[in-house]
């Protein structure tokens with residue numbers, strides 16, 4: 089049987105070029121490794137030989153007509169999309185491109201508040217104005233959850249002129265919203281759904297996983313093949329369903345955001361990861377799920393751990409979860425997620441994906457086997473048995489209300505700013521964002537007015553040693569705010585932030 093998916097067009101084009109012993113008078117300057125022998129000694133000859141550039145033989149990512157186009161078409165077919173574009177600048181560039189493809193300066197876009205910071209970059213670059221939906225917080229795990237179709241519909245009813253609904257699917261902790269319903273609702277308003285599928289490139293390949301974004305009806309999806317599949321870091325795919333989205337517009341935007349010198353090592357890993365999943369995806373994901381359920385069953389037997397999963401399905405807009413994202417609450421062992429991370433790293437040579445105040449996340453992928461899982465389980469069992477069950481009651485007060493957007497993130501970004509003591513910043517318009525883990529949500533974004541409630545909340549997070557990111561001053565003693573000019577208009581003093 090001939091199966092188009094057996095081809096790996098980029099890999100084949102590179103192997104052909106290398107086998108012809110062509111003498112390169114082109115970039116990259118290391119000339120297939122000869123210019124950097126120490127690196128070749130460590131990584132091997134072929135990696136450097138593959139590190140070519142856009143040539144007639146290797147195609148051009150900015151205007152693909154050959155091997156890259158063929159590989160992208162195979163990826164589109166595999167995911168059920170009309171078009172696919174390969175990304176080598178991470179899902180970040182995909183998310184920025186998605187927002188820039190649907191929004192012009194001043195256009196509204198509906199987003200959950202717990203977006204990744206790349207979406208904030210997309211808002212700044214596009215000039216779009218965010219309409220945030222606040223997901224609910226699970227008090228036990230201390231994290232913000234999914235979106236309900238009702239909350240999306242209510243927001244669309246109030247903002248029918250929004251240019252897109254943006255969703256994170258699954259969220260970092262592996263939980264999913266009812267994307268099919270959300271797509272139906274948005275499409276009734278003629279509004280496209282664009283999805284950050286950074287943690288869902290594998291969903292398509294097993295029926296026991298939540299439905300993939302394109303299958304659920306999404307219009308534009310950035311999917312991190314490097315996170316949950318086997319391709320190398322920085323690789324991702326942008327998937328397009330044409331209709332509400334124009335693929336040629338997306339392509340034009342990507343030519344603004346993406347490098348003109350893609351790494352062919354990265355592109356080849358993407359080509360091969362696509363072929364691997366096309367040919368063996370279901371079997372590979374069966375193994376991943378078997379290993380994941382084994383971990384879950386064992387952890388459930390151990391004292392002091394609580395797993396995120398079935399317990400939140402049906403709540404907070406969550407309709408399912410990815411069993412391979414193992415989020416474990418360790419609070420009952422009397423330690424924080426951060427402490428658990430460093431214990432696993434220093435004593436057991438195990439590195440977690442993420443830790444926060446209460447939880448650690450373990451990621452199970454096609455790269456795992458019974459050996460790696462066995463070591464993880466042994467370590468977790470030992471830690472559980474050796475810890476006094478001594479729940480440290482760390483509690484976070486209710487989240488502060490989302491502050492008012494005073495000016496767009498883009499206007500805030502380009503505005504004149506000054507640093508002020510954070511404790512005295514209530515009432516100022518922030519020029520920076522503050523991202524907090526937990527609850528994995530920006531407490532303030534550029535262009536929003538800082539409230540006393542936020543200042544008080546951040547003080548508590550600092551006392552709890554929660555991770556605060558996003559400000560130039562990492563200690564958050566100061567924050568950059570917008571300089572407001574006072575102007576006299578008609579004998580009245582007005583604040584001018586323009």
Ligand SMILES: Cc1ncc(COP(=O)(O)O)c(C=O)c1O
Pocket residue numbers: 177178179180181183204206256259260284286287312322324
């Ligand atoms: C939810 C989410 N979206 C987007 C990104 C950005 O992806 P990348 O690191 O590939 O740029 C991440 C990265 O961690 C993420 O967790």
